[in-house]
Amino acid sequence: MEFYMCPHQFFKMLSDETRLRCLILIAREGKISVGELCLALSQSQPKISRHLAILRQSGVLLDEREGQWIYYQVNPALPGWMRKVIAGLTTSKCLKAEYLEDIEQYQMRKTTQ
Template identity: 70%
Template sequence: MLPHQFFKMLADETRTRCLLLIAREGQLCVCELTEALQESQPKISRHLAQLRQSGLLLDSRKGQWVYYQLSQDLPGWMRKVIEGLKQSSCLQQEYQADSERLHNMNARPVCC
């Protein structure tokens, strides 16, 4: 993926929020993201499909759940950008409620 394609992917707030939560947590399923972002399942699934098709995310089925995680094949510069976004205090404050809703979620699926 070229840099302009990567940044175009991140230009959408829902995709950025999904990517940041997944990067922070290691892996998440659609139901966790719908709860954290307070968005509909079809909307979250559509954005995850775009992130997966672009090569940013990998998906894996574990029982009845499909989990998403960052691709291991991302170039170093992309990993540095994502890590910088994760560490950004401005973004942490902006999307703190996403993390709080995720961690307060009842009946989170248990992986593995």
């Protein structure tokens, strides 16, 4: 299936900080549940779910149910330019510092499970 989204739509979608934080964390970690994102970002489940729904409906994320949990991952069928932008966001040193608390919260949660 071919994926298409105009660049302005993609960047407009990522202009929301919560969606950007979700995408960066999901791209860094590969696959994350809604609950893990809520804890890492210190946000409510309805808020995180609403933003994940936008990313999923746009085709940027895929969801997968495992028992009672829903996990999200970046859609591997995204066009190359989108994958490059997401990879750039994920590996950016300045953004890593900006969102370091999200990463630390997620990693701390994973080590206590």
